Amino acid sequence: MGGGAAGLMAALAAAEEGAEVLVLEGQERPARKLRITGKGRCNVTNDCAPEDVLKNVTRNARFLNSAIRAFPPAETMAFFEGLGVPLKTERGNRVFPVSDKAGDVADALVSAVEQRGRILRLRAGEILTEGGAVAGVRGGDTAVECRSLILCTGGLSYPKTGSTGDGYAMARTLGHSVTAPTPSLVPLTSPDGDCAAMQGLSLRNVTLTLREAGGKKVWSELGEMQFAHFGLTGPLVLSASAHMEAGKRYLAEIDLKPGLTEEKLDGRLLRMFAENRNRDFRNSLDDLLPRSLIPVIVRRSGIPPETKVHDITRPQRLGLLALLKRFPVEIDGLRPIEEAVITRGGVNVKEVDPKTMASRLVPGLFFAGEILDLDAYTGGFNLQIAWSTGRAAGKAAAAYAERKRNMKNIQVAIDGPGGAGKSTMARALAKECGLNYVDTGAMYRAIGLAVLRAGLDPADAVGVPELLPSLDLGIRYIGGEQRMFLGQEDVTPLIRTPEVSAAASAVSAQPPVRAFLLKTQQDLAEECSVVMDGRDIGTVVLPHAHLKIFLTATAEERARRRFLELQERGTPQPYEQVLREMNERDERDTKRAAAPLRAAEDAVLLDTTELTPEEVLAKLRQLVRERREE
Numbered sequence: 242m243g244g245g246a247a248g249l250m251a252a253l254a255a256a257e258e259g260a261e262v263l264v265l266e267g268q269e270r271p272a273r274k275l276r277i278t279g280k281g282r283c284n285v286t287n288d289c290a291p292e293d294v295l296k297n298v299t300r301n302a303r304f305l306n307s308a309i310r311a312f313p314p315a316e317t318m319a320f321f322e323g324l325g326v327p328l329k330t331e332r333g334n335r336v337f338p339v340s341d342k343a344g345d346v347a348d349a350l351v352s353a354v355e356q357r358g359r360i361l362r363l364r365a366g367e368i369l370t371e372g373g374a375v376a377g378v379r380g381g382d383t384a385v386e387c388r389s390l391i392l393c394t395g396g397l398s399y400p401k402t403g404s405t406g407d408g409y410a411m412a413r414t415l416g417h418s419v420t421a422p423t424p425s426l427v428p429l430t431s432p433d434g435d436c437a438a439m440q441g442l443s444l445r446n447v448t449l450t451l452r453e454a455g456g457k458k459v460w461s462e463l464g465e466m467q468f469a470h471f472g473l474t475g476p477l478v479l480s481a482s483a484h485m486e487a488g489k490r491y492l493a494e495i496d497l498k499p500g501l502t503e504e505k506l507d508g509r510l511l512r513m514f515a516e517n518r519n520r521d522f523r524n525s526l527d528d529l530l531p532r533s534l535i536p537v538i539v540r541r542s543g544i545p546p547e548t549k550v551h552d553i554t555r556p557q558r559l560g561l562l563a564l565l566k567r568f569p570v571e572i573d574g575l576r577p578i579e580e581a582v583i584t585r586g587g588v589n590v591k592e593v594d595p596k597t598m599a600s601r602l603v604p605g606l607f608f609a610g611e612i613l614d615l616d617a618y619t620g621g622f623n624l625q626i627a628w629s630t631g632r633a634a635g636k637a638a639a640a641y642a643e644r645k646r647n648m649k650n651i652q653v654a655i656d657g658p659g660g661a662g663k664s665t666m667a668r669a670l671a672k673e674c675g676l677n678y679v680d681t682g683a684m685y686r687a688i689g690l691a692v693l694r695a696g697l698d699p700a701d702a703v704g705v706p707e708l709l710p711s712l713d714l715g716i717r718y719i720g721g722e723q724r725m726f727l728g729q730e731d732v733t734p735l736i737r738t739p740e741v742s743a744a745a746s747a748v749s750a751q752p753p754v755r756a757f758l759l760k761t762q763q764d765l766a767e768e769c770s771v772v773m774d775g776r777d778i779g780t781v782v783l784p785h786a787h788l789k790i791f792l793t794a795t796a797e798e799r800a801r802r803r804f805l806e807l808q809e810r811g812t813p814q815p816y817e818q819v820l821r822e823m824n825e826r827d828e829r830d831t832k833r834a835a836a837p838l839r840a841a842e843d844a845v846l847l848d849t850t851e852l853t854p855e856e857v858l859a860k861l862r863q864l865v866r867e868r869r870e871e
């Protein structure tokens with residue numbers, strides 16, 4: 242889920258392992274963020290050793306150790322060259338496409354994925370599970386089944402590119418903890434009005450030093466920065482933000498002349514003053530500073546602007562010198578996350594396996610990219626995180642899907658007298674063991690609907706059987722939920738009306754309909770793991786079921802349960818009456834001609850008279866586990 246840098250890389254890695262791959266991307270165009278990276282040039286990676294990548298990771302570097310070593314920058318470069326994107330390395334080992342076009346990197350990835358798999362435009366909203374394991378994804382009215390899922394929906398920055406943080410909520414719903422997302426690599430805000438006065442001014446080759454409120458140096462680097470109406474921005478400033486904690490105040494000190502020591506700069510000032518000795522101070526700095534900076538420096542120096550240069554005192558000159566070497570800008574915060582290059586925070590890496598990126602909580606779920614609580618400095622390191630984690634997740638998700646595909650189907654048949662709790666237990670067991678609960682009633686309902694649509698009387702003993710061969714009745718399991726299809730149409734929401742119920746009841750009395758569905762149910766059980774409950778599942782429908790259970794309880798106990806149930810529903814009946822009816826039903830069910838109630842010879846008899854529902858479920862679970870191990 243998510244066709245960004247991590248998702249596309251993961252898809253390719255999975256496809257290389259032979260997996261059938263589908264990328265779900267919420268935006269019309271995949272990889273929108275990738276297309277604007279590196280100011281439209283895409284700093285693909287940093288050409289350095291794995292250890293150096295890890296040194297540039299500001300959050301959870303240790304977690305990344307295996308993934309980065311398994312797919313280091315050298316592999317990233319070979320990979321993109323292999324996709325037909327020639328690369329070049331610039332200052333600071335930053336790697337870019339020779340074309341200087343981020344679009345080339347994105348297009349190469351997208352077309353490689355389209356050759357080996359499929360990209361579906363779908364904004365996913367929910368991860369579906371079955372028996373606690375990933376089973377599919379739903380977005381709007383569309384549901385997609387899958388054996389494994391890689392969640393790579395990115396962070397919260399630049400939301401217009403599609404990264405709106407959807408994955409965080411989905412991960413949380415499945416029990417993952419998410420460290421609160423905050424901005425990183427983000428411009429800084431300042432209450433200092435001088436920033437607005439100098440907005441647009443870009444300073445190259447300056448040193449920015451970040452200090453905590455008490456004066457302690459936090460970070461310092463040489464580079465480029467800009468003043469903006471809100472404060473400071475530019476590459477140096479973004480890097481500085483990675484060292485800041487939200488909510489704290491800082492002081493940024495700009496060394497405007499980092500190439501000169503204080504002594505050398507003083508010598509330069511003395512020379513300059515000698516050359517301009519009869520000019521006003523405010524007109525003497527043109528050779529030293531950019532024009533929009535001069536009025537600010539003059540004011541902050543405390544030297545009256547009209548002072549003749551030859552009248553400037555030594556303390557005044559040393560004050561100016563200090564200002565040029567340590568121009569202070571108060572910092573009171575970070576710009577909003579929407580403007581950040583990177584989101585700090587995300588899915589807690591303690592809940593993720595560092596080698597495979599597999600969730601430690603949900604079988605079949607994997608993570609990659611910025612959704613994880615990982616971030617790094619600028620220089621191509623963040624994309625390298627996306628490539629390495631995407632690679633690891635893609636390979637592991639493919640292997641998991643293959644294992645799941647090979648897992649043997651198991652058929653579980655639960656029979657027993659009325660009131661023994663068969664269907665409640667069958668549904669609960671399906672959920673816990675990742676099996677599909679076959680709702681035979683829904684099958685009859687779908688046929689009832691088709692009969693009504695064909696304008697037939699559901700009791701028509703000629704017309705209905707004639708219609709059956711033309712029915713394209715489909716059953717799919719999405720998130721453990723049985724959905725009924727007629728052709729391509731999902732009719733599940735349409736089969737619960739009173740009209741369809743009546744039709745279903747009438748068609749179910751027709752032996753040809755029962756025979757038709759028997760075949761459908763048997764075919765279904767061949768295809769996937771199922772649990773079915775009824776009167777004749779182990780004897781007639783699935784005579785070769787791997788596990789047959791005859792769930793029963795004394796008539797008195799079943800009558801007691803029914804009595805309580807009716808009371809709870811607000812339709813109480815005397816216990817004696819309930820018991821009498823229960824006995825009559827048992828008698829009828831055992832003696833009926835079609836599908837009489839009897840336990841299959843090889844069924845496990847489970848008497849629930851003395852058991853709580855939890856104890857019954859635990860026993861059933863145990864039986865399924867044992868049979869699977871066999």
Ligand SMILES: Cc1cc2nc3c(=O)[nH]c(=O)nc-3n(C[C@H](O)[C@H](O)[C@H](O)COP(=O)(O)OP(=O)(O)OC[C@H]3O[C@@H](n4cnc5c(N)ncnc54)[C@H](O)[C@@H]3O)c2cc1C
Binds near residue numbers: 275399402612
């Ligand atoms: C302006 C800018 C410049 C950058 N420049 C660089 C650079 O030069 N070098 C570098 O290393 N890093 C750079 N980065 C950081 C880099 O872009 C990210 O680290 C990287 O894109 C993260 O990849 P990702 O696949 O995890 O997330 P993303 O690239 O954000 O991809 C997530 C994808 O998931 C999709 N998605 C989200 N929710 C859903 C949903 N519910 N259903 C379906 N799809 C969904 C989104 O539409 C998106 O396509 C830059 C970031 C920005 C903002």
